[in-house]
Amino acid sequence: MSENVKHHLTDQLLMSYAAGTLPEAFSLVVATHISLCDDARARLHEFEAVGGAVLDETKEVELGEGALEATLRLISEKAKDPIKTERVSEGVFPTPLQQYVGGDVETVKWRRVGGGVKQAILKTSDDANVRLLYIPAGCEMPDHGHHGTEMTLVLQGAFEDEDGRFERGDIEVADEHLENTPIAADGEDCICLTATDAPLKFNSLLPRVAQKFLRI
Amino acid sequence: MNVHKRVHSKDWVAEIAAIQLNQDQTAFAALFQHFAPRVKAFLMKSGADAALAEETTQEVMATLWTKAHLFDPTRASAATWIFTIARNRSIDAIRKQRRPEPEDLPWGPEAEPDQEESMALQQESNKLAQALSELPEKQRILVERAYFGDLSHSEIAAETGLPLGTIKSRIRLALERLRHAMK
Numbered sequence: 001m002s003e004n005v006k007h008h009l010t011d012q013l014l015m016s017y018a019a020g021t022l023p024e025a026f027s028l029v030v031a032t033h034i035s036l037c038d039d040a041r042a043r044l045h046e047f048e049a050v051g052g053a054v055l056d057e058t059k060e061v062e063l064g065e066g067a068l069e070a071t072l073r074l075i076s077e078k079a080k081d082p083i084k085t086e087r088v089s090e091g092v093f094p095t096p097l098q099q100y101v102g103g104d105v106e107t108v109k110w111r112r113v114g115g116g117v118k119q120a121i122l123k124t125s126d127d128a129n130v131r132l133l134y135i136p137a138g139c140e141m142p143d144h145g146h147h148g149t150e151m152t153l154v155l156q157g158a159f160e161d162e163d164g165r166f167e168r169g170d171i172e173v174a175d176e177h178l179e180n181t182p183i184a185a186d187g188e189d190c191i192c193l194t195a196t197d198a199p200l201k202f203n204s205l206l207p208r209v210a211q212k213f214l215r216i
Numbered sequence: 217m218n219v220h221k222r223v224h225s226k227d228w229v230a231e232i233a234a235i236q237l238n239q240d241q242t243a244f245a246a247l248f249q250h251f252a253p254r255v256k257a258f259l260m261k262s263g264a265d266a267a268l269a270e271e272t273t274q275e276v277m278a279t280l281w282t283k284a285h286l287f288d289p290t291r292a293s294a295a296t297w298i299f300t301i302a303r304n305r306s307i308d309a310i311r312k313q314r315r316p317e318p319e320d321l322p323w324g325p326e327a328e329p330d331q332e333e334s335m336a337l338q339q340e341s342n343k344l345a346q347a348l349s350e351l352p353e354k355q356r357i358l359v360e361r362a363y364f365g366d367l368s369h370s371e372i373a374a375e376t377g378l379p380l381g382t383i384k385s386r387i388r389l390a391l392e393r394l395r396h397a398m399k
Contacts (some may be wrong), residue, residue: 010293011388011391012384012387015362015387015391016362016365019259019303019362019363019364019365020303020304020306020307020365021365023282024313024314024315024316026315027315027316028376030316031316031317031318032316032318034318035318035319041318042270044318045291046294046394046395046398048292048296048299048300049292049293049296049340049341049344049349049398050344050359050363050391051296051300051303051363051393052292052293052294052295052296052297052298052299052341052347052357053295053296053341053344053345053348053394054258054299054360054363054364055254055255055258055298055299055302056295056345056390057345057348057349058254058257058258058261058360058362059257060253060254060256060257061253061256061257061266063253063270063273064250064270067248067252067270067273068245068248068252069273069279070247071252071278072241072244072273074256074274074275075278075279075281075282078281078282081281088319088320094318094319096316096317096319099316122377124313124314125311125312125313127313144293146271149234151320175314175384180365182347193229198356
């Protein structure tokens with residue numbers, strides 16, 4: 001399910017995903033993006049290859065006595081893994097995202113957050129959080145700045161902000177230096193997957209109050 | 217003169233195939249002897265204590281056996297494949313998190329791995345390992361630490377007193393060299 005992606009992930013984030021050091025919420029966005037972007041997939045393979053080289057160059061640590069025998073016992077208790085038959089999603093959500101939602105877009109339990117905007121928070125480890133956002137075409141997202149890192153992946157429709165137009169498969173990474181006001185483009189309503197490692201900070205009072213209740 | 221010379225360029229493809237086809241314990245023992253002490257070291261550098269690292273290493277090596285039929289030598293070297301198994305086990309066992317994985321590309325009907333493709337990939341992996349060992353030490357250490365995940369870039373900055381920009385540019389330079397080696 002490859003898309004014509006124009007906004008890509010940084011090497012730093014892809015490398016951290018390959019290394020396995022990202023919070024789960026970010027990993028979900030990255031895995032979903034890679035499912036839609038062949039370039040990211042190729043770079044992931046490069047970074048995993050670097051991981052293999054690092055492993056192979058690691059100075060050895062001695063194992064406990066009988067470790068090989070213990071491992072062979074472990075193997076005898078395990079069944080052979082079935083051949084993976086993970087399907088490639090035909091829907092709006094790629095497979096890794098469907099595994100967190102429990103299905104495609106029609107199974108999302110949306111909550112209204114005002115102005116026609118809806119969200120659904122997905123359960124991950126609490127070092128960062130990730131949500132689906134539904135923004136009606138032409139609607140503006142609340143104006144907000146950032147404390148930490150925020151990653152937004154478009155799944156349907158498009159949004160525009162100071163950095164350009166973001167369509168399905170495109171990913172925007174923002175940090176505290178970016179003050180953005182994304183607007184969902186005309187046409188199809190916009191659905192995004194967005195992860196952040198800090199609560200978003202809204203510049204107007206009402207969203208700031210809402211923030212407490214919405215966990216955003 | 218680089219003292220960090222590589223002596224082994226064994227690719228382990230035959231051993232993994234022997235496990236898959238004949239449940240060959242001798243081939244497994246050879247793989248175990250090479251990789252288990254490295255996996256354990258890797259896990260300890262990633263923050264596991266010795267006991268947890270030992271236990272997780274045994275699980276990683278057992279997974280290598282049970283997933284041997286899924287190893288594709290045209291897509292990854294043995295070291296890379298074992299690295300991904302170790303990484304996933306460590307996220308699960310040490311960090312207690314799930315690991316979301318991208319969906320697989322729709323491959324054609326399962327064919328026997330192409331010998332030539334497999335050899336090309338294994339050669340590429342050797343070149344990459346060589347390039348990693350030949351990186352200037354300051355760059356190599358930063359790349360390794362990024363993979364051990366013991367510290368974030370900003371934590372490395374705080375610990376070494378290096379500006380964050382310097383760390384990022386060293387890692388970037390290292391990646392450029394490694395990429396060049398893989399071409």
